[in-house]
Amino acid sequence: MEFSIASQITQPLQKVGEKLQGWITEAITMLPNLLAGAVCYLFFWLVARAVKRILGKAMGKYSDNKVLQNLFTTIAYYSVLGLGFFVVLEILKLEKTVTSLLAGVGVIGLALSFAFQDIAANFISGIILAFRRPFQVDQIVEIGGVMGTVSRTNLRVTVITTFQGQEVYIPNKDVLQNPITNYSILGQYRIDLAVGVSYGDDLEKVEELVIDTIKNLDGVIRHEDMIFTYTGFGSSSVDFEIKFWIEYPDHPGFLEMRNKAIKAVKKAFDKNEITIPFPIRTLDFGIKGGADLSQMSVRVLSKEKD
Structure with missing residues (x-):
């Protein structure tokens, strides 16, 4: 055993x-x-x-x-x-x-x-973007409604720093599928400024004054491409737009030029006694089929007190 x-x-x-x-x-x-x-x-x-x-x-x-x-x-x-x-x-x-x-x-x-279909799609899109190069780092772009400066890119995402100081990470697949607006590639930007003047002002004088004022601003380029057009009869003003080109190094530069243009036009209007009217309403009782207010009799009804 x-x-x-x-x-x-x-x-x-x-x-x-x-x-x-x-x-x-x-x-x-x-x-x-x-x-x-x-x-x-x-x-x-x-x-x-x-x-x-x-x-x-x-x-x-x-x-x-x-x-x-x-x-x-x-x-x-x-x-x-x-x-x-x-x-x-x-x-x-x-x-x-x-x-x-x-x-x-x-x-x-x-x-x-x-x-990992999305990861693969972003990777392939990153390769395509690297070859096509629709934008570069530090350029101002707008992609899918997000506008700002391209801070960095890689094979997965494109990072945009907005003008409010926030970073937005956009997958490369979405970058490739959305329209891309590159504001820096040409270095120029057109400002469309809408204004209105009173019906009593001389429209020819207004047009000449506005064009001369904008042309004399530093930073305005392509003077021959400046466009002045009256756009319609507003409720209290004759409306027009002045379209002019500026150099576009960055977004603050655009805001500064628009600010300068508004102040320059207002100063020129004040100097030449041209009015930018407030919204007003005019009651005209003398139109066809009516009567002048001065010719209308007004009756005041009083109630006897007991």
Whole structure:
């Protein structure tokens, strides 16, 4: 009985010892390959860093697009590391592992393509924007109703700092799908200023005065493209618009020029006794079919007090 118990304990221990001995033998046998794999991967890592640095310098000579530079240098870096990883697996004689990894990468890639459609769409849109370059950092743009200065971009989002001092993160997919207005690319902006004058003023004089006033403002350009048009008969004024062009370095510059134009027109009107009327209502009882107010008899009804 004691012999059978001892044999039951000894046999498993013997099998464990044999297994450990086999692992140690295999490890010793694989040790040269492990060292060769480590040296090989270190080599590929150094090569990847060198390729990233050299490619970055080379692209910097031909393009100042930081997004494209980061994109291509990052792709090159991880491509070299990936190649080194598969070479190491071959050195370690793990061919089946290589095949399984390639198959797994395909399956995982297919699954991730469905799970992260928005991320992939933003990434691809970021690449398209990097090539097309509809705007650059520090330019004033309006995208999807958001207006401000482009502070930074990457392959996922475009960051706009609004004129109220807030940062808005717009996914690149939405940037690509919405109209993009770039106010800085031409460096010019047209201001449309609406004003009204009284019906008693000389309209020819008003037009000449307003055009001369705007032309004499510093910062107004393209004088030949200035447009003055009367737009209609308002309830208390004859309305007009003056359209003129300015240099557009930034949004505060636009606000300052509009402010200067309003003050200059008001000052010119005051000097030449031209009126910008308040909203008024005129009661005319002498129209056809009516009677003048002065000719109407007014009766006052009084109630006798008890």
